[in-house]
Amino acid sequence: MLEENGRKQNWEREVLEKVLLAAVAEQRKARRWGIFFKSLIFVYLFMIFVVVVEPFSEGSIAKGKAHTAVVNVIGTINEGSDSDASQIIKGLRAAIEDKETKGIILRMNTPGGTPVQAAYVYDEIKRIKQQKPDLPIYAVVSDMCASGGYYIASAADKIFVNQASIIGSIGVIMNGFGFVDAMDKLGIERRLMIAGTHKAILDPFSPVSTEEKIHVQALLNRVHQQFIEAVRQGRGQRLHDDPDIFSGLVWTGGESIELGLADAIGSTDSVAREIIGAEKIVDFTQKEGVIDRLAGRLGTSFGQVLLSAIEAAGFSMR
Secondary structure (H helix, E strand, O other): OHHHHHHHHHHHHHHHHHHHHHHHHHHHHHHHHHHHHHHHHHHHHHHHHHHHHHHHHOOHHHOOOOEEEEEEEEOOEOOOOOOOHHHHHHHHHHHHHOOOEEEEEEEEEEOOEOHHHHHHHHHHHHHHHHHOOOOOEEEEEEEEEEOHHHHHHOOOOEEEEOOOOEEEOOOOOOOOOOOHHHHHHHOOOOOOOOOOOOOOOOOOOOOOOHHHHHHHHHHHHHHHHHHHHHHHHHHHHHOOOOHHHHOOOEEEHHHHHHHOOOOEEOOHHHHHHHHHOOOOEEEOOOOOOHHHHHHOOOHHHHHHHHHHHHHHOOOOOO
């Protein structure tokens, strides 16, 4: 009888423990789901906030006031970079569409970039000047305006620099390495198959033929000549007759004025205030939208946060 009562008590204890454990597990599951849904709600509200706030971050607060428009040309001018030609051109077009824009400043700090991207912007500036001849477009250089950057700047009405700015580098470059001798010393055999006599032109593991070297040099010379013609067209009679101007050399801002590569000393603020006459500055630089950055650059981080929330709810996607 006592043994039977003991078994009954043990059975009741086990049942009670199972019920309590099930209740605790259910509470934990509910808590995880709560974290998951709260995370989703937070992300949803944040996205709404971004959509509402972003339109006010593009300089729209200056609407209705006379201002100087600024478009940045900063960093390397390459497709896909912050100074992508399409982004610069969008900024220029947005600036001219604003009726209160009294002048445009290209705020420049760039070592250059590809000749194609530079030419796109150069041609757009020329087009705008034909469309709106009374709207001044100035280039203002801070630290550097070289190579493709100067290509763009030469299209402006005037170029303003600092005494210590670096200006010039009107030239074209193509570089690489050759590993032929190193491969011979190491006993490495190069196995290359091509269709087309010159398909492997400038291959770093093959000798450079005289014919290919002459061809590439001619190509560089043609691009260089296009660069020279663009600068001459943009700067006109202001350029001094100095053969070193187009040699690829660079000069300080003060020297560039003496050579006719630049016009005067000035900053963004001084040009806006004293030359354009509209002290108010509005930045029309086109930037990747916050939504795009969240979807692109921050996409991975967002995914990790969401994954953590899902795992907290008891799931796994790994």
